[in-house]
Amino acid sequence: MEPITYRDAAINDADRIADLFVATFTEIFGHLYRPEDLASFLADHTARKFAAQMADPDYTIRLAELKGALLGYAKLGPLRLPVEAQKPAAELCQLYLLPSARGTGVADALMDWTFAEARARGAETLYLSVFTENHRARAFYARQGFREIGPYAFMVGDHADEDIILARDI
Template sequence: MKTKIIPVAADNEKDVITLQKIATKSFTAMFGPYHEPQAVKAYTDEAYALTILRTELSNPESRTYFLKLDGRPIGYMKLNWRAAQTDQLFDNAMQLQRIYLLPEYWDQHLGSQLMEKALDEARQTGVATVWLGVWEHNERARHFYERYGFKKAGTHTFTIGSDQQTDFWYARSMMPAD
């Protein structure tokens, strides 16, 4: 098994369509069992519309990467800086907005490669803090982030259909310990 992390190209239609498929399938696998199917579909249809993805991919303050396994995309992550962040929670920060794997690759320790890449990007860009949102009931993801030194830093509401769920803000300092 050979893995590689590569940028997703906004001007490559195949990349954008592949991103849409991975985003929709992974989000649906994670949240589908807990929400009305039509609400999950409405969310993914809007959030992962090709026009939205192209706009996000074209933003110079965002970067999106595929994780490829043996040449096939199996997951992705999206990083945001400055105004591209969904919320302005911290000064000099990078948001890890999305980190998803196709469900058939869950629990194989492949997400750690995306996390290492995200932390490398944070170091290279000199941010003081990396932050993300994670659903309060997503124990697997919360434990994953905690292994990388992320700690709960607040909460916010994330809406899928009429369901208002609580997400935790998790943050990690990138500053060297004294």
């Protein structure tokens, strides 16, 4: 089998990242929302928005690829979650994988990169939010050493999801 490769995203990757985000979010969570809420949410996750974030030095995206095909990505950015950080912090904004990449070690490799990149940016704590009913992701983050901080209303259109904010010292 070909090796999985990892690299920092470039502006010209924005379309592929947006496509992967829309496909995976819709597959995993799409059934939870009214069509208008899902459409509103996805309209805010366009290639243009990903490209703008990649042009912003506060954000960075790491890609996982197999034979040039995108398997997943991790997006690291400044802390935007509603928490009172006690130490310099960063936020894992997104970690998305195609279903075919689950269980392959890609998520672990992207998390290792996220920890290292956050530390290199001066962060001592990494935060993220996860849907309460996303048991697979919650188990993954628990294995990575994250602890629960508290509830968070993650908005998908006009629908408020019950998320949990997690943190880990890095």
